[in-house]
Amino acid sequence: MSGKPKLHYFNGRGRMESIRWLLAAAGVEFEECFLETKDDLTKLQKDGSLLFQQVPMVEIDGMKMVQSRAISNYIATKYNLYGKDLKERALIDMYVEAIIDLNELLMTHTFQPADKKEQHFATIVDKATNRYFPVYEKVLKDHGQDFLVGNQFSRADVQLLETLLMAEECKPDILAKFPLLQSFKARISNIPTIKKFLQPGSQRKPPLQEKDVPKLMKIFH
Amino acid sequence: MAGKPKLHYTRGRGKMESIRWLLAAAGVEFEEEFIETKEDLEKLRNDGSLLFQQVPMVEIDGMKMVQTRAILSYIAAKYNLYGKDLKERAWIDMYVEGTTDLMGMIMYLPFQPADTREKNLALMIERATTRYFPVYEKALKDHGHDYLVGNKLSWADIHLLEAILMAEECKPDILSAFPLLQAFKGRTSNIPTIKKFLQPGSQRKPPIDENFVAIVRKIFNI
Numbered sequence: 001m002s003g004k005p006k007l008h009y010f011n012g013r014g015r016m017e018s019i020r021w022l023l024a025a026a027g028v029e030f031e032e033c034f035l036e037t038k039d040d041l042t043k044l045q046k047d048g049s050l051l052f053q054q055v056p057m058v059e060i061d062g063m064k065m066v067q068s069r070a071i072s073n074y075i076a077t078k079y080n081l082y083g084k085d086l087k088e089r090a091l092i093d094m095y096v097e098a099i100i101d102l103n104e105l106l107m108t109h110t111f112q113p114a115d116k117k118e119q120h121f122a123t124i125v126d127k128a129t130n131r132y133f134p135v136y137e138k139v140l141k142d143h144g145q146d147f148l149v150g151n152q153f154s155r156a157d158v159q160l161l162e163t164l165l166m167a168e169e170c171k172p173d174i175l176a177k178f179p180l181l182q183s184f185k186a187r188i189s190n191i192p193t194i195k196k197f198l199q200p201g202s203q204r205k206p207p208l209q210e211k212d213v214p215k216l217m218k219i220f221h
Numbered sequence: 222m223a224g225k226p227k228l229h230y231t232r233g234r235g236k237m238e239s240i241r242w243l244l245a246a247a248g249v250e251f252e253e254e255f256i257e258t259k260e261d262l263e264k265l266r267n268d269g270s271l272l273f274q275q276v277p278m279v280e281i282d283g284m285k286m287v288q289t290r291a292i293l294s295y296i297a298a299k300y301n302l303y304g305k306d307l308k309e310r311a312w313i314d315m316y317v318e319g320t321t322d323l324m325g326m327i328m329y330l331p332f333q334p335a336d337t338r339e340k341n342l343a344l345m346i347e348r349a350t351t352r353y354f355p356v357y358e359k360a361l362k363d364h365g366h367d368y369l370v371g372n373k374l375s376w377a378d379i380h381l382l383e384a385i386l387m388a389e390e391c392k393p394d395i396l397s398a399f400p401l402l403q404a405f406k407g408r409t410s411n412i413p414t415i416k417k418f419l420q421p422g423s424q425r426k427p428p429i430d431e432n433f434v435a436i437v438r439k440i441f442n443i
Contacts, residue, residue: 053352063311069290070314076306086298090284093291098273131274161376 005030006059008044012212013205014107015068016056017160018100020204022072024197025154025158026079032203038219070102076155095136095148095156099163102132106166108119110208119128125174128167133178136160140180146187153191169207226251227280229265231440233377233433235328237277237290239321239383241425243293245418246379247300294315297376303304309371314358314370316377323353327387331429332443342391349388354443357381357383361401367408374412378408382409390428 005023009016011034023030035041035055040135043130045053051066058065061078065071076082076092083089105140112120139148164185167174189198197204208216226244230237232255244331251337256262256276272287279286287291297303297313303308324347330338339408360369369377385406386397396403410419418425429437437443 051315051356052322061308063308065311065315067315067318070311070318073314074307074311077310086295087282087284089298090286090291093288093294094272094288097288097291101273106314137270 004013005207008049008059009055010035010089010216011205012216013207014056014208017066017205018055018103018162019058019075021158021162021197022075022079022081022155025153025155025191025193026081027193028079029073030203035219040145041219046138050094071136072096072155076199079156081153081155081158083150083154084152088154092154096159098132098135099156099159102128103163103166106163106170108212109170110210121170124167125171129175129177131183133175136181136184137178137180140184146184156196157184157188161194165205176193225249228253229256229278229280230254230276231437232426233429233437235277235437237424239324239380240277240279240289240292240296242379242383242418243296243300243376245424246374246412246414247296247302248414249300250294251424256440257436259442262440266440274331290321293376300381302374302376304375305369305373309375312370313375313377316360317380319353320377322378324384324387327391330391331431331434332438345388346392348364348393349395350398353384354396354402357401357405358401361405367405374409378405378409379415382406382415387428410441 005014005028007019007030009032011032013201020030035044041055044050044055044057049064050057051064054066056066056068056071058071060071060074065074073082078120083092102124105120105127109120109124136148143151145151148160161184164175164181175185187195196202226249228237228240229249230253241251261384262276265276265278267272268286271278271283272285275287277287277289277292279292281292281295286295294303304313325344326341326348330342330345333341356371364372366372368374369381376386382405385396409415417423
């Protein structure tokens, strides 16, 4: 049964945000059903909607899809954001998997206990500026094209932009040594569907605030 | 440039084992170059072989592929183990992510202090028997086929078998409430390429022991 994809998650970024980005970039309108309490989650679990009892869950094309990578893979393929052949797919996958690793670090920062926060922050900055960003800077430098893979807009570009912005929220000058990533950021941000998503009032979610953490823990623990 | 894929990793299972399983199940011969010391890892890093300074790395079809899932997806697609269309792919992805989560719970147990390990082992058993195995048991029950998706062997089946065997190493009777998974295990283990991989002398790696934990810690500085 067709209709807009429907996203089930809490009202925050978490593991659903990359999916929101991807749908938005593809110009796909979607609905959201927010989990506000533990009961909301329990209800979904009890009515058999969650294959592994977990969210994210996205109702799309007659399926109740779970597992964020499975969902993202499906959306990327369906909307032609996954390269033109197996080799381009391989490159996109490599780039995206590393971005997910960095995202994981960024995402878990708010949950760090106070005494570990400073060291965690240092780890984020170290990994971002020494391990990950240099790779994407070099990719863009080597081929001189606007997009990461195959001279065509793909999920790798969407997810890299998402992460660059999240990293800047953590440390505003984190891209100081990466001129090509700076222009990449500006360029991709200007793509009409993405520009729209970056405007206030879109379905993009704000960063998690520390004050929201207890509510979140109540839903998921 | 053709030639056998070449795997770069330690001599243990870790994140490379699922890749070994998939290649073996596809009947693809592969070579392995083992990282025995910290210096071996540094050398790979210094000669620019590791895109993000990490292993697994697999030399395949002229690429130096990294990131476990990227490598697995490539192999699955190349050897027709990824379903026949987008929807079958979606199901395979969902199932594989589930078994990845389950194996992830098992993989790190030997690296944890004894008290945490015991707690996490109990949690893994609970998750295996209440969250994961029931899903695969039901999938097999609902369609009555031999394989999880599309009535054909796929990456999802191979990954599930690997997860079942790993879970049984932790608790031998962990499948007692899952008759269809037991039958699945028997059946899938008998597929010639997989049967071969399960025999002694294959490139399948044994479970990790304490000595190897120490070696891994040294290599990766963890």
